[in-house]
Structure formats: structure tokens, C-alpha cells
Amino acid sequence: MVEITKAAAKNPPFPKNYSNEFLVLDKGEGVYLYDVDGKKYLDFGSGIAVNALGYGLKGPAEIAAKQMMKVTHVSNLYTTEPTLELAYKLTTAGNFAAVHFGNSGSEANEAAIKYARLYAKRTKGEGHHKILSFNNAFHGRTLGALACTPTEKYQEPFGPLMEGTLSIPFNDTAALEKTLDESFAAVFVEPVQGEGGLEVISPDFAEKLNELCKKFDILLVADEVQTGMGRTGEFFASAGLGLTPDIITLAKPLAGGLPLSATLIPDRVNKLIKLGEHGTTFGGGPVTCAVACYMVDAIFHPVFLTKVKAKGEFLKSELEKLASEYSFLGKVKGTGLMQGVEVIGQDAEVLSGKIIKTGRDKGLLILRSGKSTLRILPPLVIEESEILEGISILKKVFKELKG
Ligand code: PMP
DSSP, rough: OOOOOOGGOOOOOTTTTTSSBBEEEEEBBBBBEEETOEEEEEESHHHHHHHHTBBBHHHHHHHHHHHHHHHHHOOSSOOOHHHHHHHHHHHHHHHOEEEEESSSHHHHHHHHHHHHHHHHHHHTTTTEEEEEETOOOOOOHHHHHHTTTTOHHHGGGGGOOOEEEEEEOOOHHHHHHHHOOTEEEEEEOOOOOOTTTTOBBHHHHHHHHHHHHHHHEEEEEEEEEETTTTTTSHHHHHHTTTTSSSSSOOOOBBBBBOOOOOHHHHHHOOOTTTTTTSOOOTTOOHHHHHHHHHHHHHHHHHHHHHHHOOOOOOOOOOOHHHHHHHHTEEEEEEEETEEEEEOOOOTHHHHHHHHHHHHHHTEEOOOOETEEEEEEEOOOOOOOHHHHHHHHHHHHHHHHHHH
């Protein structure tokens, strides 16, 4: 037995793609996390956009435990009631014919790439497999999804990548018109770029995307891994931002912190797929699906979603106040409870890192997006008083760093 002391979190046996020093967390309650020393942290990141209903919920824990006592896994030759129930809930939340369950955001997008290629090949023939994504997009780290994630740092060590992918600037309608033709199988778009600086899709760009994808029979894939499930105050963010996707992918908050993803597909795609052409071992297991049913019921409710919108407005206005007070803060971007504040100036990247680190020391967990945008996505159940508590910690951080 290895004894886990605090020293164990320094240079632990994790690959070097992770940090070499870790904060060791022990438990959570509401919007707060506690480390192994009992120190309390306000979580302005929901893990990374995962814990939509916060921490320590008894309901999902009891559902998971009860389901584990009944059955934890069945092969995909069979199904279970929770899996069926979730499939009906999600497909009817939009206009979808079917849902493929997986285990992560990358896997959900990987399935969307495969279904889009299959659809293009069977409707338009060979040579129509190209995939467009946008600069600063993030669609995952598996090789197909990575090919659609055009950031040098993520792609460079692993090439050659999947052929036929291309990226152009986000929200650039002219570039879109110049690029798209029927040789494309799919366009992948995040309604709000979660990792790429919290840029929100513009109404004109959304409209042009809808129009051109329809014109060339290209599948429009909304990657809602981060924006979906109420984060923006809509169950699907695309619905509130003028996008009409053919496919939606979901993951992070879907099963309340357990690994589950969904790729929602329309009838015209589903009817071309043949038995055995895609599949998974763990995706859509009864435990994750039972918990996800609880999550969907809690979130997909007009009262809940209206509250998220109101709290999002409150958070935005507080961040705008901050931005007007501090010269090193720039634009506030985002929508709903998915907000970002740009750190600007010559040392913006270094300063944003220091803000995150000092915030952590003072009991506030925040994330970064892009090079220097502070990303704030608290659990959707956060109260206004807790938002103010986080803002007040940020002010203390700024005072310490900038006087
Ligand atoms: N798509 C988006 C929009 C994401 O934000 C992420 C994760 N940051 C992914 C895909 C990949 O998800 P995962 O890490 O679960 O594979």
C-alpha cells in the first residue's frame, strides 16, 4: 500500500501533459469544494463545465447506488430502462431520430465525424468528406476530433492527422461563403467557443451557416459539450443563438460528473446507418443514464432555465463593473453562466496565470480560456450572494497583484 501524504501530489506518476503539482481535493458541497486540509474553495469553473448542479447532491448518488445494486453494465446487444428513458428524453428535447451514447466529449464528436462521413459518402458519393471547423475551436483530443481542433500546441506532436479538415476564422461570414461547397460532409461549430476565448456566435454567422449547410447538404454539427444542458439558459445553446444544427453533441454535465456523452442525429442520417457500423462498450450504461435522467429533468425546466439566464445577466453585469474599474481587464464575453473577462496588456498571459493562481490561494477556482481570458462557469445552482463572494475574492486578488 502506498501511503498518500501531501508530498504524493508533487510529481505524481501521471504523464507530463499534466502539471507536476496538484491541489488534492477531498469533497464538495453546493458550489464549494474542500481540499484534504479542509480548506474551502468557491468553484467558479464547475470542475471544467461539468458539475452543473454543484457538489454533494444526495439524489444522483442514491440513484447511482441503487442502479449499481441492480445492474451496472450490460452489453450493447441489450439495453436497460434508464438508457431507453434517457434516449427518449434527449431525442425529444430537439427534433432528433436517435442518440448514440459515448463516454466523453471527444467521443461524441468522433461519432459525429463518422456519421457525417457515412452520410456524405452514401448521399453524395466518394470525395465529399471534408470537415470545416473554426480557428480557436476545441472539439477534443482523440485523433478525429483533434483534426478539427486547429491549435498548433494540441495538434503538432501527433501528426499526420486525419485528412480533409480545414479551419477558417470564427464569425467571418465572407470566409464561410468563400469556403463551403458540396465537398464538405460537416461543419463543426461551438455556439460559444469555450476554450477559445468565450466568443459567442453572431446572429449573421449562424444564419449563413444554416443557409449554406442546407444548400450543399452539409451536416451542421453543434458541439454543445460545454454549452449544452442549460449553461447558457437554454437547454441547447444553439436554440437561443439562431443555429439550427442537424447534429448536437453533449457531454460534460450530462451525467452530473459521471462520464457520458450523447451524439444526437436526425432521421436522414440514421436511416443510412447499418447494423454494426459504429458502437461502444461503456457508452450509455445504466448507471450514467439513470443519473443523466435526473440531470435532464432538473435542468430542462422553464423555471430552472429562466433562473440561469437571470443569474447569467447578474454575473455579466458584475464582471462589467469589474472590467470598468481595472485597466488590465478588457471585454466581458459570453452568455448565460458562461462568461469570460479578457486580461489585456503586454503581460496578459502571465498576469492571467497569476490571477488564477492567487485566486486559488484565496479560495476561488477559476479557469482560463484562450491565452488570457478568465473563464467563469459556476454551477448553474449558484446564488447571487455566492457570485458576489467570488467577485469580492477577485477584487482582493487584483489588489494583491496590482496594488
Ligand atoms: N468539445 C468541447 C466544446 C469541449 O469544451 C471539450 C472539452 N473541453 C471537448 C469537446 C472534449 O471533451 P472531453 O475532454 O470530454 O473529450
